Amino acid sequence: MKTQGKECPHIAALDADPAVLEYIRRILADRFRVTTFTSALELNRSLSDSPTPDLLLMDWHVTEDDAEENALGLLAKTRALKSSLPIVMLACSAELKEVVAATRMGAADVILKPFNKTDIDLAVEQCLKTSGKPKSDDEVTEIPLDENTFFVRSSKRMREIESQCTLVARADIPVLILGESGTGKEVAALLIHKMSARSQRGFLKVNCAAMPADLLESELFGYEQGAFTGAVKSKPGKFEICNNGTILLDEIGELPPALQAKLLQVLQDGSFSRLGSRTSVKVDVRVIAATNIDIKAAIAKKTFREDLFYRLNGFTVRMPPLRDRTEEIPVLSQHFMRKVAAKYECDPLPISPALMQALTLYSWPGNLRELENTIKRYLVLGNEQAIMDELSPLKSTEFAALHSEQPNGRANLKKLVRNLKGNAEAVAIAQSLEDKGWNRKAAANDLQISYKALLYKIKQYNLTPPRKRPDWIEPASSFDQAQGV
Ligand SMILES: Nc1ncnc2c1ncn2[C@@H]1O[C@H](COP(=O)(O)OP(=O)(O)OP(=O)(O)O)[C@@H](O)[C@H]1O
Ligand SMILES: [Mg+2]
Incomplete structure (x- = not known):
């Protein structure tokens, strides 16, 4: 094991080839403390005994003395030992299986060999920037x-x-x-x-x-x-x-x-x-x-x-599609409002809770482009009601009522409950119709209401089938999909 450098972020590197380690050390040693290992045993010993490095660069191919270990096993073991340690794999080829497997096991990144200074710099900078502050899913x-x-x-x-x-x-x-x-x-x-x-x-x-x-x-x-x-x-x-x-x-x-x-x-x-x-x-x-x-x-x-x-x-x-990530609609709406306002050099318009609710409930067959255009129209027209009328599966007046307040400042409870019920009903019906591929008989069965009642409610809530979704848009595990269609 060789250590070099001053007190700065600590990067450990594991590779069977000392020449590769020397190259990595030369690239990083002016900015980082670099520790290099030629065997997994050495690395494991160091990880158990010494302070955890800020980043580990780990070769895909392990040395002979680690024959019982393959790279994934070693990655899993290291992740178990030091769960917060970002690990960047050094893989020999663009073989997708390796990249996919490594990222599934929690590798922060993969660098393909032969790599150059830029590859290493980019990966290291990116990982150090994001490490220590894991992003939550809903963080913007x-x-x-x-x-x-x-x-x-x-x-x-x-x-x-x-x-x-x-x-x-x-x-x-x-x-x-x-x-x-x-x-x-x-x-x-x-x-x-x-x-x-x-x-x-x-x-x-x-x-x-x-x-x-x-x-x-x-x-x-x-x-x-x-x-x-x-x-x-x-x-x-x-x-x-x-x-x-x-x-x-x-x-x-x-x-x-x-x-x-x-x-x-x-x-x-x-x-x-x-x-x-x-x-x-x-x-x-x-x-x-x-x-x-x-x-x-x-x-x-x-x-x-x-x-x-x-x-x-x-x-x-x-x-x-946007309908499968509706939780993003508020953030995207505000983003598009800022973007469009900047383009037209005017002040952004506020998006009221009623409008936001209408935006969130709409099915967006044209996805983000349609949302962006809707926000643009709202900014140009300045008429919230008109936009709500366009979007709402419920009557816009009901949305307004949902948020209307009594003179004493309290919401009209009866109206609120009625509208919330209608709202929930519309969502449940739309969901069932989508699940059943808009087979109305099957949906009526599913919802345990009569076929006639369902037709009435479809009309009442102005529900329309989304555009046909091609069968390749199945919500499956993303990395499984990466292996080919
Ligand atoms: N994640 C995002 N964040 C912010 N804006 C986005 C995002 N995704 C798309 N947009 C915006 O939405 C609009 C449509 O996006 P884009 O052109 O990339 O879609 P597309 O799938 O290529 O559409 P098409 O199939 O019609 O070509 C663009 O104005 C784009 O800037
Ligand atoms: Mg496009």
Whole structure:
């Protein structure tokens, strides 16, 4: 064991290879106290006998004298011994299983070998920043991504998404982001880019559904002079412009078949040729793809290549619809109000409890984009009642009554109870209908009311079926999903 340095954060590193440890020590020793171990036995002894370090960098592959231990076993043991110690795994490849397993066992991060100074610096800084102050699930996180875009979250589901994005950012593998329209796929892609070692380089988005195949090909891959009528001089495509950066291929499900083959080539070896050129260009671009279509169905229909899907699907991030994270609606509403007010250079409007309740009860088929637009409309119109009328499954007057107060300042108890009952009834009916896939007979059975009564109540509360949810949006364990669809 070698120790070096002054009194500053203490970082321990375990790796069988002394050269790797020496490299880590050289990177960190000017800012941290670094302790290195070449065997797990040595590390365990030190963890039992000495003060806990602030961070542990731990190689995936353990030495021979630890043959009975595999990396996961060692990780589990170390976590059990020192539960608050953040552990960053050093893994040899981008093998997803390892990354997933390690994070499931509580690793704070994973760095892929061979790593460089930036990889280590980024991981260490990030872990030390967040260690010691574990984030609760509902704690609000607001990460600025660019001038107008923030990643805001305040739920367990989105905390998982944030962790996945942070993790996969470092792995530098293709990422597929799935989710309904407006759930924040582009925001997630930007978050991955910002957290990655490519953050100082470009981030470009190309909408694969926005133009015809020819145009899209020249947009993505560029063209040589004379490649087609009007190509008066050669032009690089987005892949070349974005070299060393990240490209987001939005609506990837719409990519025409010929371009699917060309993209597959880029993902395989980073090479392609411009339109009208015989020589190939090589680039290093991280590809993030996003779609709101059911990609499995597209593969079954043979409109999307299965081999391309597996290439793109290095890791899958599934954005939950807003109706599955309604606890975030207050935070997001306030965020959008501040954002929109700043854009229009006006004061934000207050969101009353009645309006907030209407916002929270609405089903948001258009997800965060629809919420943002609703807040924008409210700011422009300044008419809370109009917005509540648009949203409410109950009559807006009932919402108002719910919050109306008597002259003596006390709530009207009878009205309050009546409205709360109606409110709870509407929510229960909506939930049952959703559970039963809007099969009204099954829902009536479930609710133990007559079919006729159910139809009446659907009308009374103005309940409407949400847009069909593709079957890939199953709320399953996020990291299980990462293993492929
Ligand atoms: N976590 C978030 N925090 C703050 N704003 C968000 C978040 N997610 C999405 N938004 C905002 O919601 C709007 C929609 O997000 P985004 O464009 O990323 O969705 P999308 O899933 O790509 O939508 P589409 O499928 O229509 O392309 C944007 O204005 C974005 O800034
Ligand atoms: Mg998008």
